[in-house]
Amino acid sequence: MFELKKGDKVAIVAPSGQIGDKAKITAGLEYLQKVGLEPVLMPHVLAQYRYMAGSDKERADDVNKAFADSKFKALFCVRAAAGATRILPYIDYKTAQKNRKPIIGFCDNAALMAALWQKSGVTSLNGFLLTYDFMNGMPDMMVQNDLSVWLSGRLPVFQSGECVQKGEAQGELLPINLSVLMRLAGTPYFPDLQGKILLVEEVHERVHKIDLMLEQLKQQPNFDKINGLIFGQFTDSSGDDEDGSVDDCVADFLQGIDAPVIKNFAFGHIPARHVLPFGRKVKMNAQKTLLSVI
Numbered sequence: 118m119f120e121l122k123k124g125d126k127v128a129i130v131a132p133s134g135q136i137g138d139k140a141k142i143t144a145g146l147e148y149l150q151k152v153g154l155e156p157v158l159m160p161h162v163l164a165q166y167r168y169m170a171g172s173d174k175e176r177a178d179d180v181n182k183a184f185a186d187s188k189f190k191a192l193f194c195v196r197a198a199a200g201a202t203r204i205l206p207y208i209d210y211k212t213a214q215k216n217r218k219p220i221i222g223f224c225d226n227a228a229l230m231a232a233l234w235q236k237s238g239v240t241s242l243n244g245f246l247l248t249y250d251f252m253n254g255m256p257d258m259m260v261q262n263d264l265s266v267w268l269s270g271r272l273p274v275f276q277s278g279e280c281v282q283k284g285e286a287q288g289e290l291l292p293i294n295l296s297v298l299m300r301l302a303g304t305p306y307f308p309d310l311q312g313k314i315l316l317v318e319e320v321h322e323r324v325h326k327i328d329l330m331l332e333q334l335k336q337q338p339n340f341d342k343i344n345g346l347i348f349g350q351f352t353d354s355s356g357d358d359e360d361g362s363v364d365d366c367v368a369d370f371l372q373g374i375d376a377p378v379i380k381n382f383a384f385g386h387i388p389a390r391h392v393l394p395f396g397r398k399v400k401m402n403a404q405k406t407l408l409s410v411i
Contacts, residue, residue, distance in 0.1 A: 119219055120270030123153035125190040128183035129247070131162045131170030133225040134198025136248060139163060142195050145247030148255070149193065152268065159183060162195060169200040176200070177207035180220075180229070184213045194222030196248045201228040202297075205306050210236040221245055224320075224386070227293040227395065232306035234291075234396040242267060243292045244384065244392035259383065263392035275391050275408040277383040278347070281367075284377030286345035286401045290408070292316040292384055292393040299330050302337060311339040314401050314408075316393065318349030318385030324356030328366040335370065345401045346371075346378045347408075350385030377403035 121127070127149065129142070136142060139158075149156045159179035164171030183192045205228065214237035220230055221242040233239035245264060250256035256264075266273045291308055295317040301307040317334075319327055334340060351363040367380060379401070384390050398411045 119191070121154060121190055121268045124155060126155045126157055126188050127191045127193055128179075128186070128189040129156050129158045129162055129195060130176075130179045130183055130192050131164075131195045132176050132180055132204055132222075132229050133170070133194070133200045134168055134196045135165045135170040136196050137163060137165050142247045144251040145195070148251070152264075156193065157189070168198065169203070170196070173203045174207050177204040180204070181209040181212060184209065184216050184218065187216065189218065191218050192220045193247060194220065194226045195246070197222065197224035197226050197246060199225050201225045202300050205229070205232045205304070208232065213237040213239050223249060224294050225297055228297050228301060228306070230395040231291070231293060231298070231301060231308050235306055235308050238396075240394060240396035242392055243395045244390050253388075257388040257390070259389045260392060267392060272410045274410070275393070276406055277391065278379040278381045278406045280378075280403045280406055281380050282371065282374075282376065282378040283404050284345070285403070286314060286377050287398060287411070288312045288314045288344040289396050290314050290316065290394055290399045292318075292349070292395060295319045295327065295330050295334070296322065299333055302333065307337065309339060310337060311342040312344050314345035314347065314399060315343055316347035316349055316382065316384060318351065319354065320352045320386035322351070322354055324354055324360040324363060324366065327351060327354060327363060328360070328369070331366055331370040343376055345376050345403070346374070347382050347401070348378070348380040349382045350387050350390075352386040377401060379403050379406050382406075
């Protein structure tokens with residue numbers, strides 16, 4: 118657990134897509150200041166290289182410096198989009214392990230969260246971005262309320278979704294975009310699924326590709342030892358009639374799986390989403406659609 122106090126400095130990093138113009142995060146920076154934090158832009162936040170915020174080593178260097186500098190109590194990501202998997206070989210995991218502090222971001226940033234958790238035991242918060250959450254004004258109240266709970270050091274409880282398979286479970290929660298997770302397959306950064314509660318979401322994806330990614334997920338090491346499954350929002354999915362629906366994909370995927378399962382959980386590319394811990398132990402009650410951070 119962590120607690121951020123008024124006046125704490127937080128590093129602003131861009132491990133994924135580029136923003137180029139500071140104006141794109143002005144509202145987000147003002148929000149952090151409003152809640153009492155002191156945001157500090159790392160050197161390459163406004164850099165641009167193709168679709169990314171600078172070269173792979175530049176983006177990794179900002180993350181490494183933020184972990185090494187004791188004045189920073191957390192790292193906030195500016196944007197997701199794509200590119201985080203490219204910096205994973207350049208992250209200083211030993212320094213991160215010695216100076217554990219949360220990364221707060223969303224979507225593609227979860228690749229970095231997964232790698233830091235797998236290699237360094239660093240826990241993070243997934244579900245808040247300094248660009249995405251300020252596109253239409255202030256973040257949704259669900260996002261703001263969850264952040265308030267986390268930043269105060271309290272233990273949140275989340276209730277959302279529908280029960281698919283009854284049961285209770287405990288384990289570290291891994292909330293992640295499905296495409297991002299499968300880009301880690303076969304790398305040293307793919308998280309160990311044994312004993313975990315996995316939550317997946319997706320956006321702008323074809324139904325048949327969701328189906329195939331779920332099948333690939335089922336074939337990953339230790340998937341058969343998972344403790345619980347949660348399906349978030351599969352926003353703006355599309356497909357041909359013969360593809361079926363996302364619910365059809367989920368139903369096929371769950372054949373032979375006897376773990377507790379929740380679907381339609383409020384996490385994903387929707388305004389009203391929960392801000393969830395990556396790597397923290399939770400209790401899951403599928404009948405009550407409850408997640409409680411331990």
